[in-house]
Amino acid sequence: MSFNQFDSHNSTLNSNTVSLLAPATVANVVCGFDVLGFALHEPNDEMHLRLTDEPGVRIVNEDDFGLPTEPARNVAGAALLAMLRTAPEVAGVEVRIRKHIRPGSGIGSSAASAAGAVVGLNHLLGNRFTQAELVEFAMYGEEVASGVRHADNIAPAIYGGVTLIRSTTPAPDVVPLDAPPLFVTVVHPQIEVKTSDARQILKQQVPLRDAVRQWGNVGALVAGLLKHDYALIGRALEDVIVEPVRSILIPGFEQVKSGSRAAGALGGGISGSGPSLFMLSQHEATAQAVAKVMRTTYEQLGLDYYVYQTTINTTGCRILPDVETRHFASRR
Amino acid sequence: MSFNQFDSHNSTLNSNTVSLLAPATVANVVCGFDVLGFALHEPNDEMHLRLTDEPGVRIVNEDDFGLPTEPARNVAGAALLAMLRTAPEVAGVEVRIRKHIRPGSGIGSSAASAAGAVVGLNHLLGNRFTQAELVEFAMYGEEVASGVRHADNIAPAIYGGVTLIRSTTPAPDVVPLDAPPLFVTVVHPQIEVKTSDARQILKQQVPLRDAVRQWGNVGALVAGLLKHDYALIGRALEDVIVEPVRSILIPGFEQVKSGSRAAGALGGGISGSGPSLFMLSQHEATAQAVAKVMRTTYEQLGLDYYVYQTTINTTGCRILPDVETRHFASRR
Structure with missing residues (x-):
């Protein structure tokens, strides 16, 4: 299977690329250590994914935060590698990440990259995975970042709104909570x-x-x-x-x-x-x-x-409409 | 202040007496140790309260369960003593209890007596106390029974339905939960x-x-x-x-x-x-x-x-209509 090269001037017609915003998230929410979290409208990371003929995952960090580019050590990379194992028809993925959520800030910087990566790839794959499955893939990214497969930032970044993680074993059990405006x-x-x-x-x-x-x-x-x-x-x-x-x-x-x-x-x-x-x-x-x-x-x-x-951002990662995608791409 | 004597043939006209059903309750509800509980439609204790000129609380157990009759050592008595301290115009209360919720069964036998007592006295006092206040009074009864001022049986017996006790200190914070039919x-x-x-x-x-x-x-x-x-x-x-x-x-x-x-x-x-x-x-x-x-x-x-x-009983303790009161009284 072969994919076209990404063309920033023709993204409306190119189903091999997607741009999206991946939101910051607040986990724990005071009493809810390791189980509660919610997504924010600001800040967001900008992410751009492209299917490639080259096998594997390629990470391009468009920042100076010193994040790893080796896929297995990168949160977006680890999440994508887990997801690619279930999609053998895809050769490879390139991810460009422009971080606005500062690493180490405590508002889900790594979760945004992991969530954005799997939401983006899922979009390119025709949305074949459920949100719960995406959480599971993205948790591989969180594991790289913190050593723990926790989902309290991942889940709200993917589902939006406020989420409760009832349990992460055997599979993440995510409960969306319809909150009032906050x-x-x-x-x-x-x-x-x-x-x-x-x-x-x-x-x-x-x-x-x-x-x-x-x-x-x-x-x-x-x-x-x-x-x-x-x-x-x-x-x-x-x-x-x-x-x-x-x-x-x-x-x-x-x-x-x-x-x-x-x-x-x-x-x-x-x-x-x-x-x-x-x-x-x-x-x-x-x-x-x-x-x-x-x-x-x-x-x-x-x-x-x-x-x-x-x-509170009630939609989670947001796939950018093509006009915004072009804008984002041209700013590179 | 003087009150008429209870007359079983004239209870419809006598505001100094009340009969009620106090429900069994299930506390903890598996994961919710000390915080969750719900009320049952069956079994119920039957209780009859009467305001008296004689100061203090008089307990009449119409069973052979060997429950104490000394007010300070009886769950209904301890709850009523706490409540009477806030109602100086009342001289005394007599409580007759016919238990159908077996003591030691784990379905809120003591809570039913404590809750029924305070709901009954509140009815006779013109419902001057909130449900939250009644929970607080009834907790004095639970303390007598178990040594702990817990409210996870008391609250559903008073509020009905499923309740969450967020906290009991400083005051009980009861959250009614609107459950589906179960x-x-x-x-x-x-x-x-x-x-x-x-x-x-x-x-x-x-x-x-x-x-x-x-x-x-x-x-x-x-x-x-x-x-x-x-x-x-x-x-x-x-x-x-x-x-x-x-x-x-x-x-x-x-x-x-x-x-x-x-x-x-x-x-x-x-x-x-x-x-x-x-x-x-x-x-x-x-x-x-x-x-x-x-x-x-x-x-x-x-x-x-x-x-x-x-x-699930969604109403909690139930004041009996006068016709049922007469029936209950005549069965004594």
């Missing part, structure tokens, strides 16, 4: 917290009493989201297990959290394993006030930071 | 499992990995109930923390569980701290098949048992 404010302080380090400092045994409180909150957060009960969402955003340990790694955590609550935020905490922090608000004005709290905090601490003020 | 089959094998013993055998530390799996299931069970997704409910009925320990105390557990699943039940497990077991089914025919599995199991084991085939 404003999300994220701050990424420029410090490094490695996912693997953030995992190592967690206690491997937890008091049953704390675990019960945590699953009471997880159940309540799921109920608050599905019932569109903002007050309940706010009460359920409590983490007695992970946050007390990990928050120590993040300067400004307490100021951001207490200041945001005082400004009217429903609540929030560490995004993934940090260092980014997120806060949920019912109203846009509150989200703006939260952004101000975040800026003030890190200016006072003398740390560089990025703030994203956004909302 | 058939419930309960078997009560005639063995004794004390709630306090069943608590003591639990490990006070649990692996984080298991806790994560458990809260994934709790979140999924809440989502399955609210989304009326029977298959998801079935997948989420998994307990990796409490059931492996407590099921050892209950002969026939594995046979009932595997046989019920094979018969088409969604799933189930230990009711409360046992020894009763419950199974949920989407269809009545399945629930009947499950009842047969239960009977066969305990007949083969040579243990006496009761089987209840019922559905």
Whole structure:
């Protein structure tokens, strides 16, 4: 089987290429360690996939983040290699990635690349795989990034919205949760917290009493989201297990959290394993006030930071219409 | 302030008396240890309350179960004493209890008495308390019974339906969950499992990995109930923390569980701290098949048992209309 070469001026007619946006995601969502996550409207990685005659996967990083290009060590590459094993009629895939989600930020940078890769290839394959299957492929990418086959960033990046991962074994069991409109404010302080380090400092045994409180909150957060009960969402955003340990790694955590609550935020905490922090608000004005709290905090601490003020992305990775594809391609 | 004496022939006109049914409840609901519970249509305790001029609480047990009559040591009494402290205009209350929910069965016998007592007194007080406040009063009764102020039987007995207790501190935070129709089959094998013993055998530390799996299931069970997704409910009925320990105390557990699943039940497990077991089914025919599995199991084991085939009671304690009150009173 042979595929045409990608032609940036003719992408509307070329079914061998696709461009897409892969969203940042917030995993854990305070009480939901390793099971809850949601997708953001901003930031997104831009990705471009092309079927090739050359066997295997080729990674082109259009950034200076120093990410690996060897497919088996690259999150997009590992996910695509897993997927290609089920599609023997495809020789190879080239992936170009322009990252806007900074690696190490804690808002699902690796998951975006893995999710975007499999959503893109699935599009080129005529959408033959279910979303659940795509999650499974993309988890091979997460494994490369963090050593753990977790899906709490992957699932929302693929499904969009808020997702619960009931279990990842034997297969990922993803439960989409229809949430009410929420404003999300994220701050990424420029410090490094490695996912693997953030995992190592967690206690491997937890008091049953704390675990019960945590699953009471997880159940309540799921109920608050599905019932569109903002007050309940706010009460359920409590983490007695992970946050007390990990928050120590993040300067400004307490100021951001207490200041945001005082400004009217429903609540929030560490995004993934940090260092980014997120806060949920019912109203846009509150989200703006939260952004101000975040800026003030890190200016006072003398740390560089990025703030994203956004909302929940309910569609996940977005295949770009051809006109946007041409635009993206021409910007290369 | 003075109250008329109760007159069984004139209860329609007498606002100082009330009769009600207090339902059995299933707590924990497999994965939701200490946070989930639901009310049953059968069995119910019958309770009759009367305001009296004599100060304090008087308990009349119309059974031979040997339950205490000293108010502070009786679950209904302790709950009423707590409630009376907020209603100084009431001198005393007499409570007559005819139990059909056997003490020690694991289907909320003590909770029914505590919940029924506070719902009844609230009715006589013109319904001045919220359901959440009633839960708080009734928890004083549960404390007498088990030493723990838990609310996972109390809340469904008062609210009806399926409830989640997000937290009990500082005040109980009860989340009603709008579940789809479910058939419930309960078997009560005639063995004794004390709630306090069943608590003591639990490990006070649990692996984080298991806790994560458990809260994934709790979140999924809440989502399955609210989304009326029977298959998801079935997948989420998994307990990796409490059931492996407590099921050892209950002969026939594995046979009932595997046989019920094979018969088409969604799933189930230990009711409360046992020894009763419950199974949920989407269809009545399945629930009947499950009842047969239960009977066969305990007949083969040579243990006496009761089987209840019922559905979820969505109203909780039910104040009896006056005609039923007269009937109940005349049966005394």
